[in-house]
Amino acid sequence: MSLSQYGVPRSLRDQTDSSGERAGLLQSAGANSGRRRVVVTGMGMVGPLGLGVENVWSRLIAGESGIGRITHFDPSDLPAQVAGQVPEGPTAEGKLTLSDWVPVKDQRKMDRFIHMGLVAATEAVEDSGWKPQTEEDKCATGVMIGSGIGGLQTIYDASITVHEGRAKRLSPFFIPSALINLVSGHVSIKYGFQGPNHSVVTACATGVHAIGDAARLIMLGDADVMVAGGAEATVCPLGIAGFCSARALSTGFNETPQQASRPWDKDRDGFVMGEGAGVVVLEEYEHAKARGAKIYAEVIGYGMSGDAYHITAPAEGHYGAFRAMRSALKSAGITPADVQYVNAHGTSTMADDLELEAVERLFAEDARNLAMSSTKSATGHLLGAAGAVEAMFCMLAIRDNVAPPTLNLDNPSRESVIDRIAHTAQQRNINIALSNSFGFGGTNASLLVRGV
Amino acid sequence: MSEIADKVKKIVVEHLGVEESKVTPEASFIDDLGADSLDTVELVMAFEEAFNVEIPEDAAEKIATVKDAIDYIEKQKAA
Numbered sequence: 001m002s003l004s005q006y007g008v009p010r011s012l013r014d015q016t017d018s019s020g021e022r023a024g025l026l027q028s029a030g031a032n033s034g035r036r037r038v039v040v041t042g043m044g045m046v047g048p049l050g051l052g053v054e055n056v057w058s059r060l061i062a063g064e065s066g067i068g069r070i071t072h073f074d075p076s077d078l079p080a081q082v083a084g085q086v087p088e089g090p091t092a093e094g095k096l097t098l099s100d101w102v103p104v105k106d107q108r109k110m111d112r113f114i115h116m117g118l119v120a121a122t123e124a125v126e127d128s129g130w131k132p133q134t135e136e137d138k139c140a141t142g143v144m145i146g147s148g149i150g151g152l153q154t155i156y157d158a159s160i161t162v163h164e165g166r167a168k169r170l171s172p173f174f175i176p177s178a179l180i181n182l183v184s185g186h187v188s189i190k191y192g193f194q195g196p197n198h199s200v201v202t203a204c205a206t207g208v209h210a211i212g213d214a215a216r217l218i219m220l221g222d223a224d225v226m227v228a229g230g231a232e233a234t235v236c237p238l239g240i241a242g243f244c245s246a247r248a249l250s251t252g253f254n255e256t257p258q259q260a261s262r263p264w265d266k267d268r269d270g271f272v273m274g275e276g277a278g279v280v281v282l283e284e285y286e287h288a289k290a291r292g293a294k295i296y297a298e299v300i301g302y303g304m305s306g307d308a309y310h311i312t313a314p315a316e317g318h319y320g321a322f323r324a325m326r327s328a329l330k331s332a333g334i335t336p337a338d339v340q341y342v343n344a345h346g347t348s349t350m351a352d353d354l355e356l357e358a359v360e361r362l363f364a365e366d367a368r369n370l371a372m373s374s375t376k377s378a379t380g381h382l383l384g385a386a387g388a389v390e391a392m393f394c395m396l397a398i399r400d401n402v403a404p405p406t407l408n409l410d411n412p413s414r415e416s417v418i419d420r421i422a423h424t425a426q427q428r429n430i431n432i433a434l435s436n437s438f439g440f441g442g443t444n445a446s447l448l449v450r451g452v
Numbered sequence: 453m454s455e456i457a458d459k460v461k462k463i464v465v466e467h468l469g470v471e472e473s474k475v476t477p478e479a480s481f482i483d484d485l486g487a488d489s490l491d492t493v494e495l496v497m498a499f500e501e502a503f504n505v506e507i508p509e510d511a512a513e514k515i516a517t518v519k520d521a522i523d524y525i526e527k528q529k530a531a
Binding site: 104106109168169171 | 467468469490493494497501
């Protein structure tokens with residue numbers, strides 16, 4: 001295969017010599033021997049499909065969509081008018097009643113993305129049953145929850161206050177409400193977690209980077225437990241208008257919102273923004289076993305790369321994605337044949353086919369046995385929260401041996417031997433799954449999880 | 453209770469999310485009503501807005517209790 005046919009810049013061709021790009025994949029077994037193992041013992045999520053991991057998962061598997069017309073504000077004067085918004089209503093119905101999670105008096109001190117992060121983190125921590133009592137245990141428990149953008153609506157509101165000449169009336173909570181690392185801050189304060197307190201900001205790759213980096217902190221001994229994930233709430237005028245200007249959002253399905261997110265379909269015309277958060281509790285394996293914790297999955301591999309190409313577009317051939325996935329396999333010491341499911345980045349943009357191509361090239365003959373879907377077809381794109389939510393979908397796919405569907409994949413723009421699970425979920429034997437997330441700036445992250 | 457006192461009380465209840473019965477004249481914002489330093493900054497701003505008065509920083513620092521706030525605002529309004 002000739003790389004020049006893609007018009008790939010010389011610098012990228014240098015990174016991927018065509019004879020040796022898969023080299024090393026089959027000889028990497030044992031790369032992880034002897035290191036501290038990291039497992040997932042708690043999960044929490046809130047998003048367009050609702051509140052709570054089991055609720056969201058069952059709706060996803062049932063083929064439901066969380067996309068609708070924007071109701072947070074009047075979108076009539078914008079070209080994109082659909083989004084995935086968190087449904088409000090009784091907690092018992094799997095919907096969000098914020099006061100059940102964040103005290104009313106504290107709500108106005110935080111942007112909505114922090115609300116989202118707190119909801120998901122609370123569910124995850126409660127689910128894990130990890131309640132450190134001693135100073136030692138509290139100091140061995142850290143938090144790494146990121147966001148792609150942070151408090152955009154808060155910044156918008158504050159700008160108006162200043163613009164109106166009322167700068168002295170700016171709330172003292174403006175800065176801590178907008179800062180991205182304040183989800184981690186609030187979670188640590190709520191639970192007394194005094195270990196590493198960190199935050200990731202890598203646009204749409206944030207969620208995967210947060211889980212991958214936090215797992216490494218545990219492997220390296222900086223912590224025994226890490227609460228990790230991503231949160232986002234940019235379904236606001238500035239967020240929608242900004243991505244509209246970048247020509248990134250779907251605009252052709254305003255009358256049929258549930259058809260707007262259609263990864264790999266020939267009629268796709270941009271991504272659909274979603275809001276929400278996903279948080280996991282990562283724990284050192286022996287630590288989890290010793291306290292009899294429920295274990296969802298093990299984080300066995302993590303790979304990162306940079307495109308060094310363009311601020312918003314991946315290069316032809318998506319070599320950055322390829323290298324991130326290859327690194328993840330290498331760090332896990334497994335081969336492509338060991339992977340049964342890929343949760344694609346698949347945003348419903350032109351880049352979908354580039355990711356597909358990169359997966360095909362990496363998996364080669366093993367691509368025939370692979371299931372790959374894009375759950376963004378049902379949730380929209382949760383930006384900085386997407387990778388965390390989708391990593392959990394991978395763990396649930398392993399637990400239940402089900403590949404979640406790609407909705408609206410009526411006519412693929414490109415044929416592939418890879419089963420993209422169009423329309424309905426499929427029972428598949430899944431033991432190892434890979435989650436991809438790629439972000440503006442040309443940042444790529446892949447996470448590998450395995451059933452325990 | 454004066455109209456000013458009533459309004460101060462209402463603002464405190466709203467901003468700090470506390471029971472109205474706890475907002476006694478002697479109550480300290482920080483020690484009794486659970487405010488932190490940022491809450492008190494915001495409270496003073498809310499007083500300024502509601503009563504259309506200017507509370508300079510050195511004066512704001514001396515407002516520790518509900519009564520301190522009421523007294524200060526009444527004095528400004530009387531002046």
